[in-house]
Amino acid sequence: xxxxxxxLPPGGASPRARLRWLLIVVSAxxxxxxxxxxxxxAVADKQQLAAEAALRVGPSGPNSASVRVGPxxxxxxxxxxxxQSYLLRHGAVTVSIRYVMLTGTHxxxxxxxxxxxxxxxxxxxxRLGTPAAVINGQGRAGLSAIATGARTAGNMTAFVGPSxxxxxxxxxLAPRYAKQAAVAAALLLIRSLRFPAAAR
Amino acid sequence: MSFRxxxxxxxxxxxxxxxxxxxxxxxxxxxxxxxxxQAGALAVMLELPLVLTGFxxxxxxxxxxxxxxPWSAAALVWGATAAAGCALLANQGLAxxxxxxxxxxxxxxxxxxLTAPLNEELLKLCGVVMVALAxxxxxxxxxxxxxxxxxxxxxxxxxxxxxxxxxAILMSGGTSPDRVxxxxxxxxxxxxxxxxxxxxxxxxxxxxxxxxxxxxxxRLIRDASRAGVTGRQPAAGPGYGLLLGAAACLAAAVGxxxxxxxxxxxxxLKVVVxxxxxxxxxxxxxxxxxxxxxxxxTAAVAAGLVDAADAATxxxxxxxxxxLRQVHLPADRDKLRERQQDILTELDAEAA
Numbered sequence: 001x002x003x004x005x006x007x008l009p010p011g012g013a014s015p016r017a018r019l020r021w022l023l024i025v026v027s028a029x030x031x032x033x034x035x036x037x038x039x040x041x042a043v044a045d046k047q048q049l050a051a052e053a054a055l056r057v058g059p060s061g062p063n064s065a066s067v068r069v070g071p072x073x074x075x076x077x078x079x080x081x082x083x084q085s086y087l088l089r090h091g092a093v094t095v096s097i098r099y100v101m102l103t104g105t106h107x108x109x110x111x112x113x114x115x116x117x118x119x120x121x122x123x124x125x126x127r128l129g130t131p132a133a134v135i136n137g138q139g140r141a142g143l144s145a146i147a148t149g150a151r152t153a154g155n156m157t158a159f160v161g162p163s164x165x166x167x168x169x170x171x172x173l174a175p176r177y178a179k180q181a182a183v184a185a186a187l188l189l190i191r192s193l194r195f196p197a198a199a200r
Numbered sequence: 201m202s203f204r205x206x207x208x209x210x211x212x213x214x215x216x217x218x219x220x221x222x223x224x225x226x227x228x229x230x231x232x233x234x235x236x237x238q239a240g241a242l243a244v245m246l247e248l249p250l251v252l253t254g255f256x257x258x259x260x261x262x263x264x265x266x267x268x269x270p271w272s273a274a275a276l277v278w279g280a281t282a283a284a285g286c287a288l289l290a291n292q293g294l295a296x297x298x299x300x301x302x303x304x305x306x307x308x309x310x311x312x313x314l315t316a317p318l319n320e321e322l323l324k325l326c327g328v329v330m331v332a333l334a335x336x337x338x339x340x341x342x343x344x345x346x347x348x349x350x351x352x353x354x355x356x357x358x359x360x361x362x363x364x365x366x367x368a369i370l371m372s373g374g375t376s377p378d379r380v381x382x383x384x385x386x387x388x389x390x391x392x393x394x395x396x397x398x399x400x401x402x403x404x405x406x407x408x409x410x411x412x413x414x415x416x417x418x419r420l421i422r423d424a425s426r427a428g429v430t431g432r433q434p435a436a437g438p439g440y441g442l443l444l445g446a447a448a449c450l451a452a453a454v455g456x457x458x459x460x461x462x463x464x465x466x467x468x469l470k471v472v473v474x475x476x477x478x479x480x481x482x483x484x485x486x487x488x489x490x491x492x493x494x495x496x497x498t499a500a501v502a503a504g505l506v507d508a509a510d511a512a513t514x515x516x517x518x519x520x521x522x523x524l525r526q527v528h529l530p531a532d533r534d535k536l537r538e539r540q541q542d543i544l545t546e547l548d549a550e551a552a
Contacts, residue, residue, distance in 0.1 A: 013333070013336075013415060014203075014419075015201045015202060015203050015205070015206035016201070016206075017415070018206040018207070018209075018210060018333050019201065019206055019209065021329060021333055022206075022209060022210050022213055022333060025213075025326045025329050025330060025333075026213060026217075028322055028323075028326060029217060029282070029286055029323065029326055032286060032290040032319050032322060032323060033286040033289045033290050033323075034289075035290075035293070036289075036290045036291075036292075036293025036294040036297065036319070037289055037290070037292065037293035037296075038293070039293065039297060040292070040293040040294070040296040040297050040300070043296075043297060043300045043301065044300070045296070045300060047300075075304070077296075077299040077300045077303070077304050077307070078295070078296030078297075078299050078300055079296075080299065080304045081299075081304060081307065081308045082304055082305060082308055083308050084371065100371065100372060100373035101371055101372055101373075102372060102373060102375055103372055103375055103376045103379055103380060103383075104375075104376070106375065110375075111373050111374075111375050113374070114372075114373050114374030114375040114376075114377070115373050115374060116374075117235050117236065117374040118235075118369070118370055118373055118374040120231075120235045121231045121232055121235045121236075121370065122231075122370075124231060158373075167373055169373065
């Protein structure tokens with residue numbers, strides 16, 4: 001704009017510089033997008049749990065629950081968060097224990113429809129049967145239904161916590177050949193499920 | 201490779217990365233939309249006012265004239281697709297590593313604040329760099345970078361808000377999905393919206409602007425020395441301070457993000473800090489830009505290159521419009537508009 005002053009060239013780079021920068025950007029994108037997942041996949045997602053280890057799930061004491069596992073159980077740390085959920089394995093059996101924060105106060109029957117839909121999101125292709133009443137080790141009532149897929153079998157169980165403002169959802173899945181192991185795992189976890197608030 | 205084909209290579213790469221990112225986001229959340237179609241649609245709809253208002257307001261941040269509409273939209277789309285999709289994969293990977301190496305308790309407290317700032321700020325920043333590479337005149341300095349960065353962050357923020365709304369359905373066991381999505385949007389837009397991604401990427405984007413300014417100065421010095429020019433050299437030198445500025449901006453953006461995701465701090469405090477930082481930074485940059493632009497205009501008027509009348513109106517959108525309205529003949533109006541845009545283009549490049 002002013003004739004005798006050295007002028008900055010416009011923002012564009014030369015073709016070579018542009019391609020060099022493009023390479024830098026694409027490399028950064030690939031490094032982050034593929035690098036972390038590859039590194040993550042290289043580290044074993046398996047933490048051995050001690051026999052009779054108690055796992056507490058939920059944000060705080062009264063708003064939480066705990067389960068006790070038997071020998072031979074492992075936890076998948078990358079998919080576990082003590083505030084929200086655990087993903088456990090025992091042989092071919094996979095167990096998901098999820099803390100569910102409810103909006104308002106509910107009974108188990110009132111939240112079953114919602115849990116069933118959430119189950120469909122996480123487990124496409126697996127159908128849930130009609131729920132039946134179950135009782136945990138503290139004598140608290142919940143609901144459980146058989147889950148059936150083309151190659152998978154298991155069940156989903158839910159208990160609403162004593163305050164009625166949260167629930168624990170336990171999903172047990174295994175290949176069809178390990179159906180009995182899945183049933184045994186579900187029974188173990190249901191029996192060991194404790195609500196600290198109910199114990200007081 | 202020619203100038204044109206290098207631009208085409210950038211644009212095609214950017215489009216492919218956006219398609220990839222969109223594909224990742226859709227794959228990750230399509231089940232929610234199928235099982236909870238109403239709540240899913242609500243989650244998307246609730247972000248539209250944020251996107252439309254934010255897009256219009258952020259483009260207004262640029263003094264004198266708004267950044268080009270297609271490139272503003274491109275920045276927004278990059279944030280919503282390429283950055284958001286790649287961040288989903290990168291965050292899952294790094295968060296998994298934290299849990300495996302440091303334990304689930306540590307990961308529960310710190311994984312978000314040690315994962316998202318690094319991955320997301322870099323992925324969003326790539327959007328500003330891509331705009332600069334794809335449109336040579338779009339990003340001339342830190343102020344342009346700030347605006348394009350804010351737009352990229354806005355796109356990212358909107359998609360992240362939708363994903364938070366959908367995840368909230370899962371975390372609430374599918375009970376009252378519409379209410380859960382509404383609550384999530386109110387929290388994410390109403391409470392956290394003013395200090396979220398757009399502020400962080402605005403600061404990082406300004407850093408990209410400093411980097412571009414540095415490369416322009418280096419080119420100027422190199423071209424001058426090649427041509428054997430011994431006269432006046434650019435007063436500021438190659439601008440290594442600009443490189444430092446670029447690094448400081450990226451570090452600040454990462455720091456702002458870390459603060460935003462840190463546990464045990466009130467969200468209101470985080471929002472105030474981030475908003476105040478970007479507001480102060482913007483005011484400093486825009487004031488400096490306008491100061492330089494006025495100096496350039498004064499010199500141009502003195503040299504007889506620009507009319508005094510044009511110089512008086514050129515930096516104000518309203519005055520330019522008023523001047524255009526006063527010209528009745530369409531051909532004259534077009535000519536005046538063209539002159540205004542030519543002066544603004546020069547100012548954008550030189551006052552950056």
